[in-house]
Amino acid sequence: MNYLSWLFDPANWTGVSGVPAQILAHMAYSLLSLAIAMAIALPLGIYIGVTGRGTMVIAGIANTLRALPSLGVLILAVMLVSLIFTNDLAYEIPAVLVLVMLGIPPILTNTYAGIQATDPLAVDAARGMGYTPEQILWHVQVPCALPLVLSGIRSALLQIISTATIAAVVSLGGLGRFIIDGGATSNYPEMIGGAIVVAAVALVVELLLVGLTVLVVSPGLRRASQRARRRPVEPTTATIAIDLTP
Amino acid sequence: MKTRYFAAAALLSAALVTIAGCASGNPLGNGPADNGKAKSSTVIIGSLNYPESEVLAEIYSQALQGVGVKVEEKFNIGAREITMPALKDGSIDLIPEYSGSVLTFLDPKSTASSPDDVMAALKPILPSGLVALDPAQAQDSDVLAVTESTAEKYNLKTVSDLSSVASKFTVGGNPEFQTRQAGIVGLKSVYGLTFGGYKNLDEAGPLTVSALANGQVQVADMFSTDPAMDEKHFVALEDDKHLFAAQNVTPIIAKSSLTSTIQTALNAVSAKLTTPELISLNEKLSQGQSFQQAATDWLKAKGLK
Numbered sequence: 001m002n003y004l005s006w007l008f009d010p011a012n013w014t015g016v017s018g019v020p021a022q023i024l025a026h027m028a029y030s031l032l033s034l035a036i037a038m039a040i041a042l043p044l045g046i047y048i049g050v051t052g053r054g055t056m057v058i059a060g061i062a063n064t065l066r067a068l069p070s071l072g073v074l075i076l077a078v079m080l081v082s083l084i085f086t087n088d089l090a091y092e093i094p095a096v097l098v099l100v101m102l103g104i105p106p107i108l109t110n111t112y113a114g115i116q117a118t119d120p121l122a123v124d125a126a127r128g129m130g131y132t133p134e135q136i137l138w139h140v141q142v143p144c145a146l147p148l149v150l151s152g153i154r155s156a157l158l159q160i161i162s163t164a165t166i167a168a169v170v171s172l173g174g175l176g177r178f179i180i181d182g183g184a185t186s187n188y189p190e191m192i193g194g195a196i197v198v199a200a201v202a203l204v205v206e207l208l209l210v211g212l213t214v215l216v217v218s219p220g221l222r223r224a225s226q227r228a229r230r231r232p233v234e235p236t237t238a239t240i241a242i243d244l245t246p
Numbered sequence: 247m248k249t250r251y252f253a254a255a256a257l258l259s260a261a262l263v264t265i266a267g268c269a270s271g272n273p274l275g276n277g278p279a280d281n282g283k284a285k286s287s288t289v290i291i292g293s294l295n296y297p298e299s300e301v302l303a304e305i306y307s308q309a310l311q312g313v314g315v316k317v318e319e320k321f322n323i324g325a326r327e328i329t330m331p332a333l334k335d336g337s338i339d340l341i342p343e344y345s346g347s348v349l350t351f352l353d354p355k356s357t358a359s360s361p362d363d364v365m366a367a368l369k370p371i372l373p374s375g376l377v378a379l380d381p382a383q384a385q386d387s388d389v390l391a392v393t394e395s396t397a398e399k400y401n402l403k404t405v406s407d408l409s410s411v412a413s414k415f416t417v418g419g420n421p422e423f424q425t426r427q428a429g430i431v432g433l434k435s436v437y438g439l440t441f442g443g444y445k446n447l448d449e450a451g452p453l454t455v456s457a458l459a460n461g462q463v464q465v466a467d468m469f470s471t472d473p474a475m476d477e478k479h480f481v482a483l484e485d486d487k488h489l490f491a492a493q494n495v496t497p498i499i500a501k502s503s504l505t506s507t508i509q510t511a512l513n514a515v516s517a518k519l520t521t522p523e524l525i526s527l528n529e530k531l532s533q534g535q536s537f538q539q540a541a542t543d544w545l546k547a548k549g550l551k
Contacts, residue, residue: 079456086461170453171418171445181446184421 006189025173037103045111110152114145292338302342304541346491359488381494382519389482419467
């Protein structure tokens with residue numbers, strides 16, 4: 001059996017259930033979930049980073065979210081939400097909820113860690129120049145934290161994109177459709193094709209976000225991170241996130 | 247340094263424990279050599295990997311013990327893809343099966359659907375060395391289910407009755423139901439039904455049940471013996487054109503283990519087993535009763551114990 005046959009069959013690339021349509025659906029769920037996760041995690045992360053309050057409680061709660069099994073939460077949420085909504089919202093709300101839950105911890109952790117890790121000398125200098133605490137936050141701490149915040153957003157989005165495949169378990173569209181339906185009907189080329197497309201989408205998004213990081217991060221910080229890169233062991237995003245977990 | 251050796255030793259022993267756990271967790275762990283010895287005196291009873299199959303296997307087990315046959319229980323083995331080879335190689339000798347499922351497993355193209363046709367088609371194609379005993383009247387088959395209120399509103403009794411409303415209805419079921427003959431494909435070719443939509447959910451599990459009960463779908467692929475059918479007041483539409491193969495509970499046994507005592511005992515069980523009884527057995531299990539207790543109670547109620 002040619003396992004790549006499905007992927008290169010033009011028939012699978014058109015129509016309402018073709019690959020492009022499912023990529024769109026997949027990205028719609030993913031980006032909506034990311035936006036909600038950011039709306040929650042960024043303000044909270046800035047608050048925790050600046051005040052130092054709630055590190056244990058809020059960050060602890062956010063990190064326990066990581067431990068919840070997505071599939072279990074999804075099915076449980078469908079059971080509850082389907083009592084209220086009789087249309088597709090009964091499946092869309094739980095799916096987005098699960099993805100938001102996945103997206104919050106990396107963004108939150110990296111935001112408060114980035115703000116707390118701002119060079120105290122830079123903060124002191126700004127204060128000496130007469131900056132108000134608010135100005136220090138927006139003009140010193142947030143720009144300095146930006147590389148770490150963006151890498152948090154990046155790992156959140158990658159995790160969301162790869163997990164958004166479980167939306168297919170509760171009848172929704174997206175690239176999980178190919179994996180679930182292919183598995184149910186022993187159509188392995190379809191499963192493999194779906195998995196390859198998910199991986200490709202994740203890679204492309206990763207590259208776009210890396211490009212975005214280069215564009216928005218201050219050149220001064222970039223030089224600092226290049227200097228850091230010359231050190232023998234460079235901590236990856238993941239290790240930074242784990243190291244700073246209380 | 248010492249710590250590192252200790253850690254390595256701990257890791258190694260953890261790995262060994264895991265491997266050992268795998269070996270003992272394998273329901274087919276006994277090698278063929280053991281089975282050869284056991285065969286003369288003991289009947290090894292297996293089951294598929296869900297509660298209904300286990301309680302049926304337990305009923306067989308207790309019925310055989312009642313007539314003095316030595317049994318060994320190896321329940322909850324796995325899907326048919328695993329249990330059929332296990333029957334063939336003698337890892338198990340007896341299993342409760344469903345006639346239509348075994349038939350389509352052995353011959354995917356079979357179109358037999360009535361109970362008699364299915365049994366007639368099944369007997370000649372069973373692997374040599376295996377034999378199907380009398381089927382019970384009890385069936386656990388695919389049914390198209392609607393809610394009581396939908397059935398009343400549109401006056402639905404049979405699958406054919408759906409013809410006027412199908413385009414307004416969304417069907418819920420597992421992903422394979424959408425693509426197989428005994429599913430959406432057959433509903434179109436045999437009944438001429440084209441539905442408004444299809445939702446890929448689970449195999450008559452919690453997602454499908456809640457979707458049907460709460461109105462995300464109007465028709466669902468369910469199993470006739472599912473306690474949820476009663477609990478949620480679902481109505482099973484009669485399969486008037488026989489799209490879904492009959493699924494009578496049928497013991498499949500190795501010829502080498504079959505004696506007239508065993509045959510009589512198992513046929514006595516099958517003679518008393520009806521679909522409503524299977525539903526009530528499933529209900530007891532879903533209420534937390536043990537397989538053993540449910541099986542004992544049923545056998546006593548039927549005067550078989």
